[in-house]
Amino acid sequence: MHGAVIHGPGDIRFEERDDPKILRPTDAIIRTVVTCVCGSDLWAYRGTDPITEPTPMGHEYVGVVEEVGNEVTNVKPGQFVIGSFATSDNTCSNCLAGYQSNCVHREFMSTCQADYVRIPNAHGTLVATDEMPDQEFLPSLLALSDVMGTGWYAAKAAEVRPGSTAVVVGDGAVGLCGVIAAKELGAERIIAMSRHASRQKLAREFGATDIVTERGEEGIARVKDLTDGVGADSVLECVGTKQSMAQALHSTRPGGNVGFVGVPHDVAIDGQELFFSHVGLRGGPAPVRGYLPDLIDRVLTGRINPGKVFDLTLPLDQVAEGYQAMDERRAIKTLLTP
């Protein structure tokens, strides 16, 4: 089989790789139906995260089960499945507390831009649909395996409630999915921070009521203008830089909440500043597994359409171009078809 391998910054190759095999009785092998490139893949592509050896890439997937280990009873060969980028047994105390992405048996997926993928902890990770979904739903179902689930968690961690005001920092796929989540969770006012016309348009389509193009101090001032001078109830931080975290913390009202889902890179939060802000802060890899049944239902009933974040579709063997287009911000997110 073939899959994407990163050899160095900017160097993604589509290569022959060994077929994955069942290694443990809780594994499954799936044939990838669609996969994609994540904004977080760009940390390595841009050289921010170190690459020490040729490394397979990709953590988002939907597919058809090919083979399962002895202990996998929840899905069977032939079924269409969706799973989280973070695998889980879905039975440990962290899973039961709703934090499947902190499962004691967690493994992060990392080989999904490929024809076939081994899914560890398949029994607690994969969710099958009742039947093979129509082609039109594939992008949205794929989005659930990470970006839509992550946007959902950002909104939950930021405690978006009916009637509240939410700000979304970051106009990548996760931020845009965060807009969907804020709307679904009942936010009355949703302020998307974006400077890109195409992303602004999608944000509005997803439910944003206001767009703020300014950043830094000006962006904070603009949000305050829109929120009676105090800041928003909930802020979804969907980038992971110093600047975006500062933007988020300073855009939140005292007693409000920041949900941060961009993996923080070189971010340190000043204790005293956080203290006097009265802002609540929770982040982390999204517990996608817990959200899947509900989100699959929202997709298949046509209530949400996060698949719209894919504005470039390429055959899997052109994965390198998929990275480049996202790196150059020509594409929001690249869908890959094996």
Add this chain to the structure above:
Amino acid sequence: MHGAVIHGPGDIRFEERDDPKILRPTDAIIRTVVTCVCGSDLWAYRGTDPITEPTPMGHEYVGVVEEVGNEVTNVKPGQFVIGSFATSDNTCSNCLAGYQSNCVHREFMSTCQADYVRIPNAHGTLVATDEMPDQEFLPSLLALSDVMGTGWYAAKAAEVRPGSTAVVVGDGAVGLCGVIAAKELGAERIIAMSRHASRQKLAREFGATDIVTERGEEGIARVKDLTDGVGADSVLECVGTKQSMAQALHSTRPGGNVGFVGVPHDVAIDGQELFFSHVGLRGGPAPVRGYLPDLIDRVLTGRINPGKVFDLTLPLDQVAEGYQAMDERRAIKTLLTP
């Protein structure tokens, strides 16, 4: 009148000072009935917080109203009153959101170790009791103006819920009051971290079910032992140092919450570490004003007795000895009687 003034590290003097006067129509002047020394006063006393000029001290008080400004209608001369260390108008949007300690008109009290005190924003800060309380209640009512309200906020910010497990980091007056709060809010298991026999005893009396004497990695391991290996649901951070914050964050289960009320000194929280912990974090000066009616009721009905944290009582003119005893940890908290 006379009051405490700090001239430099370790140098507290009881001096003659000008009588306070009504400066604004929302002010009140009270005659102090009892006041006290706060653990946070020691930051200046120990030279951690800079002292640039002789500065009056004290932010905790109960007293009898002497005089009120034109716009103060909620209390009147002769009434016994309790107020927060942070004044508030109790009408701005931050106040209405329950964060009176982030009121747009907030002023921190800072002259209360004195015979008389001017209370800014008296209309939104002071709460009068129905009648003059019995002498026996004075220490507990005084504790409400800061330490008990702060312990309460720590427990609320850490989202202590019925049946949950709480850890209290810090065995000062605030930490001990945090134990009371955790118990009142229904925590089933309350783990107090303390190495001092007298404080351990008081913690147990207030409701602690377990005492952990270890600190650092060992302390974290001990908490994990007591919490099925995952950490506590809620951790109250009541110190404000790097070490205590690390202790708190690492003692919390994924998805749990840290409420931090020790003013952070030289504390920076690593974004990536917080991210992968899934821990929720909220701190700040406690919105005592919002809690006062409920807490006054709990004190006057004998349900809670936070006044037990005062283990040294001195006449106000011996305030310097009150600081020294706390600095040397001979006393948990010093009550001062004018």
